[in-house]
Amino acid sequence: MTLLPFAWAGLPEAAPDGLAVVDSAGRFVRINRAGARLFGRTETALIGTLSPFLFTPEVAPEPVGLFDDGPSEQVTPWALDEGPQREFAYRVQQAPGDPRLAVVTFRDVTEERRRQRRIVAVARSAAKLASQGSLSATLDALAREVLQTDALAGVQILTVDESGQGLRIMGSAGFQHWPDFFDRLLECRERGASLLMLDALTDSEPKVVAHRWETIQTDPAWEPLREYLGELHWDSFASVPLIIRGRAAGVLNAFFAPGQIVSTRTLEFLTAMAEQAAVAIDYAALMHRERDVVRRQERQRLARDLHDSIVQQVFSISMQAKSMEVLAQRSTSLPADAVQRIADEVGLLSRTVLADLQAMVHELRPLSTTQVGGLEEAVRALVDSTTNRTGLRFRLFMGQGLDGIEGEMAEDVYRIVAEAIHNVVKHAEAGKVEIRIGVRDQRLRASISDDGRGLTSPREDIPGHSTGYGLQTMTERAERWGGTVTVKPRKRSGTIVQVSVPLTAGLPRAGASVEITGTWTPPADTKGQAS
Structure with missing residues (x-):
């Protein structure tokens, strides 16, 4: 193979990248045509001016080739006389035979x-x-x-x-x-x-x-x-x-x-x-629409609960008052046993109405999950209130990591637990409830189990998939955070609700799974609806 004559002395001018010689003060001593073009000036105008390249005579020769990529390549900005700022990647190596000079190769990496x-x-x-x-x-x-x-x-x-x-x-x-x-x-x-x-x-x-x-x-x-x-x-x-x-x-x-x-x-x-x-x-x-749906469903459930309990009980009180009025019209002297019976019934109904109203108020305005104690104290307060109101016995197990659950996530988890307890009180006919809440493997996990009536075998009309306000609301709250809610029967008796929410995301998100196994059969007076 015959090689054409090549002028090594002209190599710097033929180089596609910028090539320059700078002194220990960083001033240009020589620069090739490509380098001058990158700086937007003539070669003559650049000689003797300060370059943007860092160089000290003590710099040792680099172990890699001058034009190789490597960790020693540096980047420096350069503002042209006209136009936006450019960025040059460069490498420095001492000039052979003169430690006061350095050879610099550089290229424009602005777009890169x-x-x-x-x-x-x-x-x-x-x-x-x-x-x-x-x-x-x-x-x-x-x-x-x-x-x-x-x-x-x-x-x-x-x-x-x-x-x-x-x-x-x-x-x-x-x-x-x-x-x-x-x-x-x-x-x-x-x-x-x-x-x-x-x-x-x-x-x-x-x-x-x-x-x-x-x-x-x-x-x-x-x-x-x-x-x-x-x-x-x-x-x-x-x-x-x-x-x-x-x-x-x-x-x-x-x-x-x-x-x-x-x-x-x-x-x-x-x-x-x-x-x-x-x-x-x-x-x-999407989150705004979902929150509107949840609020609307909660209002509907509240209206239904008011109708099923408090409205009927107040109606009963009014009927007892009407009975007293009828008795008074019939005789000037009322039978003591009749008055005592009506008074006892009115007193019982009044206490029941008061307890139901207190429960609703506590659900609507719980202890703030942003206060000291946060989620843990809010759940404890809910358990104490439910015990005082219903006599239901609780076993409560609080794990580690709950102090880091705050804001909307803490509020949603509290509402899920409150809804699960509400379902136990209304439908399960249970005597004991066990609640476990804690953080494990970067997930908040909660379970609410009872010893009540439990679930029957699975059927197509599973409450909670479409008609159960409470179960649907629980799953939607978990889904906001990419979590899941599982409702299934316990081995012996009763039901267990399990909640799992990942703690890796900072904002609620849509799209999560929910699994409901079995059918909750409510008492006859609930007309087939499970909350």
């Missing part, structure tokens, strides 16, 4: 590192969906991710309000809060300003305009918002719709710094982040 940051931002935003406490906090965090990942000037996330007629800012980064922002925006629209984000909403597709700020500065229609938009140092603009089930439910507005280009990859990243925002909005709406 931006892609990496975008991947991390999408993953981190997905994680934030499971860790933020509210929709506004989630969207604020997502807006910051977009801002920091692509070094944008500002980001807004706006959603369509409940009426479907207006917009509201639910997340932002880079902007100050202006309470009258939408009033000013509407004024701009009335003056004839073109609102691209409304076009993005209407057309359900991204809108991108280069040098948007230049247009706004010279357009008198934008005067009411010019000061607000002038807080940022920006140039181009993009608005990406948030699509939920084929419908635009909001927009993500991105304000780009001068020199930044809205490329196809940039738009793909903004679309991916808009999808994350749409998931958060859709999930929050």
